[in-house]
Amino acid sequence: METLKDKSLFRQQCLIAGSWRNAASGASLPVTDPATQHVIGHVPDVSGRETREAIEAARAAFASWKAKTHAERAALLEAWHRLMLEHEEDLAMILTVEQGKPLTEALGEIRYGASFVKWFAEEARRIGGTTIPSPTRDRRIVVLKEAVGVCAIITPWNFPNAMITRKVAPALAAGCTVVVKPSEFTPFSALALGVLAERAGIPAGVINILTGMPADIGAEFMANEIVRKISFTGSTRVGSLLMRGAADSIKRLSLELGGNAPFIVFDDADLDLAIEGAIASKFRNGGQTCVCSNRILVQSGVYDAFAARLSARVSAMTVGPGTGDPVDIGPMINAAAIDKIDRHVEDALAKGARILSDRPAMPEGKQYAVPLVLGGATTEMLLASEETFGPVAPLFRFETEAEAIEIANATPFGLAAYFYTESLKRSWRVAEALEFGMVGLNTGSVSTEVAPFGGVKQSGLGREGAQCGIEEYLEMKSFHIGGL
Numbered sequence: 001m002e003t004l005k006d007k008s009l010f011r012q013q014c015l016i017a018g019s020w021r022n023a024a025s026g027a028s029l030p031v032t033d034p035a036t037q038h039v040i041g042h043v044p045d046v047s048g049r050e051t052r053e054a055i056e057a058a059r060a061a062f063a064s065w066k067a068k069t070h071a072e073r074a075a076l077l078e079a080w081h082r083l084m085l086e087h088e089e090d091l092a093m094i095l096t097v098e099q100g101k102p103l104t105e106a107l108g109e110i111r112y113g114a115s116f117v118k119w120f121a122e123e124a125r126r127i128g129g130t131t132i133p134s135p136t137r138d139r140r141i142v143v144l145k146e147a148v149g150v151c152a153i154i155t156p157w158n159f160p161n162a163m164i165t166r167k168v169a170p171a172l173a174a175g176c177t178v179v180v181k182p183s184e185f186t187p188f189s190a191l192a193l194g195v196l197a198e199r200a201g202i203p204a205g206v207i208n209i210l211t212g213m214p215a216d217i218g219a220e221f222m223a224n225e226i227v228r229k230i231s232f233t234g235s236t237r238v239g240s241l242l243m244r245g246a247a248d249s250i251k252r253l254s255l256e257l258g259g260n261a262p263f264i265v266f267d268d269a270d271l272d273l274a275i276e277g278a279i280a281s282k283f284r285n286g287g288q289t290c291v292c293s294n295r296i297l298v299q300s301g302v303y304d305a306f307a308a309r310l311s312a313r314v315s316a317m318t319v320g321p322g323t324g325d326p327v328d329i330g331p332m333i334n335a336a337a338i339d340k341i342d343r344h345v346e347d348a349l350a351k352g353a354r355i356l357s358d359r360p361a362m363p364e365g366k367q368y369a370v371p372l373v374l375g376g377a378t379t380e381m382l383l384a385s386e387e388t389f390g391p392v393a394p395l396f397r398f399e400t401e402a403e404a405i406e407i408a409n410a411t412p413f414g415l416a417a418y419f420y421t422e423s424l425k426r427s428w429r430v431a432e433a434l435e436f437g438m439v440g441l442n443t444g445s446v447s448t449e450v451a452p453f454g455g456v457k458q459s460g461l462g463r464e465g466a467q468c469g470i471e472e473y474l475e476m477k478s479f480h481i482g483g484l
């Protein structure tokens, strides 16, 4: 991290009650650069003990944070937002070094992450209640919106900045205090956000950040009755474990889980748009995105043309370290990610798929995946039912609209779906038939702070962003006033 302009953003301690701390046991975890596998730093490997302390700190800070006016909380969030943008280059560098994505993408993520802080600073001022017409003359009924309380926030490695702000900003705007546990692969982006939150004047204990292996921290989050809500982004497996663990103390839950997005190209699509959308939605972050298209369904009439054009683009992709000369695709997060991609490609080839793209020049290093287009994909292949989470674009040929809808919906997941057509009637028919929380028509992007983000089926519970995002951190209290 020698190139950072502000080196104090690179913290190797966790944040509890306003103090930067090591683990009580002295244990620490190394964090490696996925491009080189070199250790870039260490973070404390905390246990249940520090987790309890962080939860207590969040409880202690809750009353005074909740008592601030919405405008006071908004002003602090605005200050945090300004600092994020002032330090965007350093934040992007930290993100790329620990996560791998190309620097320009990392910068995009910092701005996207900051947009949630700004958005929810504005929404803080608009938390209203309702007045309900009374059933009797001598009564009045109002509904008050109040902060849920202490929230545990658990986030994944693929968006180490934005997945935190998308949760912490609405929580703080609503008057909640938080204990954040970032992924053990990418803790430094979270800790840098903590440094800036402190600098913005957000009081001690409002944001606590724990680092380390997840089992002990997660167990305390689930068992501790002070924690009133868990907001989680990650795999469906861990989401379901947290849901079971949260049941005993009936905690509220927001779950943003895995996806298996279909990307459907109909014969009447604008192919220029479809190619751009496929590149954006399949290959950003090297394909390691929950809303990435996982299955590209192409209608027979345009299949060959689409396959040829996509293959030409993918063959020309550049692969390399995210911090060097600009590249399209950086390293994958770890060796397990490479193994999964290899397994999916080998399985597909064994079941009859063919590689249509040329192998681009590949850098030295173990954690790079070859971007490729696979023709002749079928629903029996592993990549049809599991997230590949890599730069592999499998093309499935289909004949009719009904067949495309059937294949698209044949998954327990329901996060994002995309389709391309120039027909107005088909647009409505298909949008309504797709069982997904987010649908893109003629666009490969559905992520913005202004629209609800979230899935149906096993892709999760609740929505983030948009006006509704703050409701996830608010309780309703009906207040009945009698004897008037």
Ligand code: NAD
Binding pocket: 154, 155, 156, 157, 158, 159, 163, 181, 182, 183, 184, 213, 214, 215, 217, 218, 219, 233, 234, 235, 236, 238, 239, 241, 255, 256, 257, 258, 259, 289, 290, 291, 387, 415, 455, 459, 460
């Ligand atoms: P993961 O579920 O392995 O880990 C996510 C987080 O959960 C990490 O912080 C991890 O340390 C923590 N965790 C793991 N075991 C835990 C436990 N027992 N108790 C408490 N916390 C625990 O997922 P990942 O590999 O980091 O992320 C990739 C997954 O996230 C993919 O499935 C992807 O689709 C999904 N994702 C979803 C969204 C969305 O918005 N829906 C966004 C990004 C990623």
